[in-house]
Amino acid sequence: MTYFIDSLLAAMALVTHFDSDIYQIVATSVSISLIAALIAASLAIPAGITMAQHQFSGKQFIQHLLNTLMAMPTVVIGLLLYGLFSRLGPLGNLGLLYTPTAMVIAEAILIFPIMMNLTITAVTSADPRLIPTLLSLGANPYSLFIQIVKQTRFAILAAIITGFGRAIGEVGAAMMLGGNIEGFTRTMTTAIALETSKGDFELGLALGILLLLIAFIINFLLSWLQRSPS
Secondary structure, three states: OHHHHHHHHHHHHHHHOOOHHHHHHHHHHHHHHHHHHHHHHHHHHHHHHHHHHOOOOOHHHHHHHHHHHHOOOHHHHHHHHHHHHOOOOOOHHHOOOOOHHHHHHHHHHHHHHHHHHHHHHHHHOOOOOHHHHHHHOOOOHHHHHHHHHHHOHHHHHHHHHHHHHHHHOOOHHHHHHHOOOOOOOOOHHHHHHHHHHHOOHHHHHHHHHHHHHHHHHHHHHHHHHHHOOO
16 A cells, blocks of 8 residues: 555656656657547548438448447557558558557547547437528538538537547557657557556556546546537
8 A cells, every 4th residue: 555655646746747758758649649639530520421411322331330440449450550551561661650640540540430420420419400401591512511510519529529538548559550669659558558567657657647637638628518508
């Protein structure tokens, strides 16, 4: 018990004294996850809105596929991308393996189905008169898209925040594709795994505290968005 309390106090000291190594890792995690969330959102939101608007053959299959991808272990995504990006892989000449770019791609793929599913739910749960009314007023596809986004903006923001939260807590693919390189691809989750295995429990605990703080902020934002009027 004394060991844990001492480690906790040491971890709090690292956090409150703004240890440069720790906050470098935090900055890497946040930047990679934020870029991944923005890329995924730019693809998932239009795709989700389009799918929610239309009925077509194969829609049920795509929905099942999205649900399956949401449950896919992150190490599977890491494994597939590792095969593509490795030196002997088809994309090996791009030199993406063990770079932040590879991690961004992995996290964007990971959270894309989450964001798309939540966007579909947001649009289908909106006022059913919205789309027919806009079409009757002569709305073109672009203005229709903009109005749907405006009407479901809080739900869509919640989808983006949820995706970001999923990305920043990812460890499997980040370890495989980033290589946990200090000052370059080391994120909070990979650093916690590494430092704890090395016996540096205080540093791992400090990073864990900051990760929990970020998770708390994300959940606070989600709660605030859910209470906000549409």
